[in-house]
Amino acid sequence: MDFRLTEDQRALRRGVRELLGRLFDREALRGAVDEPSLDRGLWRELGDAGFFALRLPEEEGGVGLGLPEAVLVFEEAGRVLLPGPLVATHLAAGAVPGAADGSVVVTSVDEDLVPWLDEADVVLGDVSGAVQVRSVDPLTPLHRVPGTGGATGAAEAALLTAAEQVGSAQATLDTAVSHARARSQFGQVIGGFQAVKHLCAGMLVRTELARAAVWAASVTGDAVEVAGAKLLADDAAVRNARDCLQVHGGMGFTWEADVHLHLKRAWVRAELRMPAARAEEAVAAGL
Amino acid sequence: MDLSCTEEEEAYRARLREWLAATLPGLPERPDPLDWPARRAYDCGWQRRLYDAGYADTHWDASPTQRLVFLEETERAGAPYVGANFVGLLHAGPTIAAEGTDAQRERWLPPVLRGDEVWCQGFSEPDAGSDLASLRTRAVRDGDAYVVTGQKIWTSHAEVADWCELLVRTDPEAPKHQGITWLAMPMDAPGITVRPLRTLAGSTEFAEVFLDEVRVPVANRVGEENDGWRVTMVTLSFERGTAFVGEVVACRRLLGELARTARKNGTWDDPVLRRRLGRLSAEFQALWRLTQANVSEAQATGGVPGAGGSVFKLHYSHARQELYDAAAAVLGPDALDLGREWNLDRLSSLSYTIAAGTSQIQRNIVAERILGLPKGR
CATH class of the missing domain: 1.20.140.10 (Butyryl-CoA Dehydrogenase, subunit A, domain 3)
Incomplete structure (x- = not known):
């Protein structure tokens, strides 16, 4: 047993972080917020880089990697708040022509919600009666469809969404810590105050716990373990964003700070791909 | 991200499982939780069985993965806990193994592994809890011994322990982290009074230990004089x-x-x-x-x-x-x-x-x- 990343996995993570830093930096994020539309050029570049074809066999033009590697890649996507129906398109690679290379945008119905319906080329699931809602997340347009709240996604969809949540939780932790080390009040940096310090420590604990769960679930593929990982990752992303906002004080409440974008996306991801109630029931059923 | 066990680890697990299945039914009945001598005898008997079967030093010598397998399997099988051997196996033992001299290792480690000697921990004091480094129990050098006076608290197994891993202040003038020394104190030395403390669960899980001019040989010091804080950090990181x-x-x-x-x-x-x-x-x-x-x-x-x-x-x-x-x-x-x-x-x-x-x-x-x-x- 060696739970640590292999050399190849570390290199992959490094590579993806560099790629996303280039393709979708903070300026691109804020630009997308001001004008929310799906960037086809970006989508193609993600396709070229193998984001969607990551787990397709090499003989089918894929990268031939597994779920653990996909989890690392989606963690990085969550960290920079990469927009678009990433999970649906990734899962459609190989099944829907054009999904693998990023020439086609695929979305799906999940929990009676459809993200990016107007921008997608292919929609999986029944969208009759779809009504646009005023999405809480400026970077995830949403439609509601009448239904019974059933899930269409496989465990893999829940796990990749959980990985994005872990990336987001790490990002808000990093942001909170760097703010706490820079911001001074009462003649010292606020990160020296235990009241602030303990918030940050709690954020780290949540992140590490959720990451261990997500990584392990990507190795075992066990459905109950995936449900548990989604539960903890949702918790880490949402609560870390809340604490990050708190550490930022008044600035955290502004549109200009990025923390609200993390919180809102975390809320969306928590509602999709196995929300808490279903995840808790799934884990309980395994007892 | 490899969660699988090697063949070697699987073989170790299988062997251990088999041994547990054969051994556990032969254990005596669990003692009354309020009867400390009986608890000590039970815990030491279990440790002796581990020793005879070659599992005694799992906490020290085995690879971390093997230790994980050991703890997983013993718990699964409902085997006894380390109990009275906790401090010896998981605190004092590893500290002596890492910081002691050859002679100290030879004197103190084998009896812990065999379940012959029990250790307790004399770290906390009434005024040194979370702020452990502010401890005030004094040790004054007198020839080849330290003369120790002070009070310790939250000392588990003190009533039945043979040895106490003791933190004392040897230099009251130095900054608080730099005047501390780690000693192994024999619990039968004159001047030691143990007063059991009752927990909110009703049982006596730990005690206050009063020290009145207790003589501890200088040879019982692990690490250098005034270097006890660093030595202690080794122990705490194990915990x-x-x-x-x-x-x-x-x-x-x-x-x-x-x-x-x-x-x-x-x-x-x-x-x-x-x-x-x-x-x-x-x-x-x-x-x-x-x-x-x-x-x-x-x-x-x-x-x-x-x-x-x-x-x-x-x-x-x-x-x-x-x-x-x-x-x-x-x-x-x-x-x-x-x-x-x-x-x-x-x-x-x-x-x-x-x-x-x-x-x-x-x-x-x-x-x-x-x-x-x-x-x-």
């Missing part, structure tokens, strides 16, 4: 590392029992309670995975577990308290009956967020050592 593996396995088993009881008594039909158990189960599964991550890290970096243990302990201690609260919800009115299982454990669990570094101290450690936030109040 925050893999020391809770068995307990995580135990909690996962308890969750299974809770679910069975809840299904029987109808509380399982309450979706709020059912979902609460589901969430706890996810947390303990993740804690198990976090343990594997910490063990992998310790294995790769060669031994002493790092601050990752604090991350683990922070979540574990709170989750375990919530687990017993959930157990009480399953039991309903029976949660008030101390004769029912889990209820005494619920009381005991109240110490988990305090012992071995309070949650507040752990958060300081995590924030300062991992996140790099400045020290401060």
